[in-house]
Amino acid sequence: MRSPTVEEHVLEDKVRRISPLSETLGTLRLTNINLYFMPLYGGLRPVDIYPLTRVVGWRRLEYGINEPSIEITFSNLKSEDNETEHPSLMLVFSEERHCLIAELHLGNHCESSRGLDLESCESAWAAGAMSNYEYLLRLNYFSGRSFCDLSQYPVFPWVLSDYSSDSLDLSDPGSYRELSKSIGKQEHRAKRTDQKFLTCANTKKML
Numbered sequence: 001m002r003s004p005t006v007e008e009h010v011l012e013d014k015v016r017r018i019s020p021l022s023e024t025l026g027t028l029r030l031t032n033i034n035l036y037f038m039p040l041y042g043g044l045r046p047v048d049i050y051p052l053t054r055v056v057g058w059r060r061l062e063y064g065i066n067e068p069s070i071e072i073t074f075s076n077l078k079s080e081d082n083e084t085e086h087p088s089l090m091l092v093f094s095e096e097r098h099c100l101i102a103e104l105h106l107g108n109h110c111e112s113s114r115g116l117d118l119e120s121c122e123s124a125w126a127a128g129a130m131s132n133y134e135y136l137l138r139l140n141y142f143s144g145r146s147f148c149d150l151s152q153y154p155v156f157p158w159v160l161s162d163y164s165s166d167s168l169d170l171s172d173p174g175s176y177r178e179l180s181k182s183i184g185k186q187e188h189r190a191k192r193t194d195q196k197f198l199t200c201a202n203t204k205k206m207l
Helices: 096-109 118-126 132-142 190-206
Strands: 009-019 022-031 034-039 048-051 055-063 067-074 088-093
Touching (some): 067 096
């Protein structure tokens, strides 16, 4: 794709940048070359610049109570002090139409690779071409989870039960948790879980 020579304004909106432990109010300015985010109350830098040539994917998400948002993924993104930035940027828009405009603009001006679809991921994992870790990351991605949003942070299954042995025998069924039961009903936790349940039930009766 040929790089544009003249920077043209596309969209400006009041947005919130979402990270796991904070929401930053600011102004988004989107052009045909860069995405600019200017924090309302200042920050480490007066403006963060994200070149659209670094965009490798984006997806529509819902934040909070159905607030329109987009998560944009970048490659090889560096800050001015040469420190690696977080590869994803999640923005919550003030209006639905602004979110749609941003989506259309990204689709028209960025060479995006959204990655494998779910069926392709399943096939690659079953064939051994994709690791368990990568496959679980993809499942979290397709379910709408994000490293930017603590309320929708990626989750991974707890499959082992032995965390005390110096070595682990993966051929021993006792090394794995009973997947037909919840974490709280595993053998080493069942008694404590039942006690908590009875305590809560008795407290409710007293009230």
